[in-house]
Amino acid sequence: MKTRPQAKRRYRRYQAATLAGRLENVARPRLDWVAGLANSRVIAGGLLAVVVAAALWLSLDASFYITRMRVLGNSRTPAQEIAEGTGLVGLHIFWANMAEAERTLLHNAPSLKSAQITCRLPAVCTITVEERVPVIAWKYGGAVTWIDADSATFAARPTAEALDVVTIEAVQGPALFPGRQADPKVVQAALAVAQLLPEVKTYRYSGAHGLEFTDPRGFPVYLGLGEDMADRVMVWQALRADLNARNIQPAYVDIQYPLAPFYGTPRADTDKIEDGASDADVTSDAAPSAD
Numbered sequence: 001m002k003t004r005p006q007a008k009r010r011y012r013r014y015q016a017a018t019l020a021g022r023l024e025n026v027a028r029p030r031l032d033w034v035a036g037l038a039n040s041r042v043i044a045g046g047l048l049a050v051v052v053a054a055a056l057w058l059s060l061d062a063s064f065y066i067t068r069m070r071v072l073g074n075s076r077t078p079a080q081e082i083a084e085g086t087g088l089v090g091l092h093i094f095w096a097n098m099a100e101a102e103r104t105l106l107h108n109a110p111s112l113k114s115a116q117i118t119c120r121l122p123a124v125c126t127i128t129v130e131e132r133v134p135v136i137a138w139k140y141g142g143a144v145t146w147i148d149a150d151s152a153t154f155a156a157r158p159t160a161e162a163l164d165v166v167t168i169e170a171v172q173g174p175a176l177f178p179g180r181q182a183d184p185k186v187v188q189a190a191l192a193v194a195q196l197l198p199e200v201k202t203y204r205y206s207g208a209h210g211l212e213f214t215d216p217r218g219f220p221v222y223l224g225l226g227e228d229m230a231d232r233v234m235v236w237q238a239l240r241a242d243l244n245a246r247n248i249q250p251a252y253v254d255i256q257y258p259l260a261p262f263y264g265t266p267r268a269d270t271d272k273i274e275d276g277a278s279d280a281d282v283t284s285d286a287a288p289s290a291d
Helices: 004-024 032-062 079-086 100-107 186-196 229-245
Strands: 070-071 112-120 125-132 136-140 145-147 154-157 166-170 200-206 210-214 221-222 253-254 262-263
Touching: 070 079, 079 100, 079 125, 100 112, 136 186, 145 200, 166 186, 186 200, 186 229, 221 229, 229 253
Parallel strands: 070 125, 136 166, 166 200, 221 253
Antiparallel strands: 112 125, 136 145, 145 154, 200 210, 210 221, 253 262
16 A cells, blocks of 8 residues: 655645635624614614504594684684684694684684684694674664674674674665675764764664664654764754754654755645655755754
């Protein structure tokens, strides 16, 4: 049996040892970034899970839905009507638009002059309102509509509050619906007369005579409409004093033209009224000057 030369065996051992030394001197690749990336993914996944859980909680928890609203400043308009008029009831707090809800409320509740809505988490909302104050009750066909000093109309409501309201019976209309605008000329004329004749609480309105009221002695007084309602009242007061002094019971008094007021007197014998004539003189003595 042949044996390998000893020198050759030592060479191979030397060669193997040299190769092992070289492999030890080669730099090994660092794997720290791989571990960091794995950790980042775990953290991101955890955060995502937390966000999803929070979103589901906020979306599904009933406490974040608006179900109750506190109403302040109302005395005639029911709180439930105000709350429902906002359009916020049943809405999620994060979807609530306060400015839009305020506009919606004022549209749905004409009896409100202004409204302010504030909300805080989880779903606590407060509505502060200012109600319109009625100054005129407009009656037509059995329906009553309130009017405020800005000529805004809204539904009349039963109230225990003492209101200083002037009633206008619209014999020929028009009908006024809540949320509409009344004729400012009629409103301002009625308010001007009401200040000077506080004893008169009921007026009538027609296209022919404008505003009119019934004197306590039973005859109508036609005031018409205009910017000079105070002058017309002064003329009426002077004419009334003159009629009382002369003990005249007129059939009517017309002050639609304050520079030329007149009154009519009943005929003494109504049985002899000719065809086409009325039961009162169409003209009579001119009224005295307010001066």
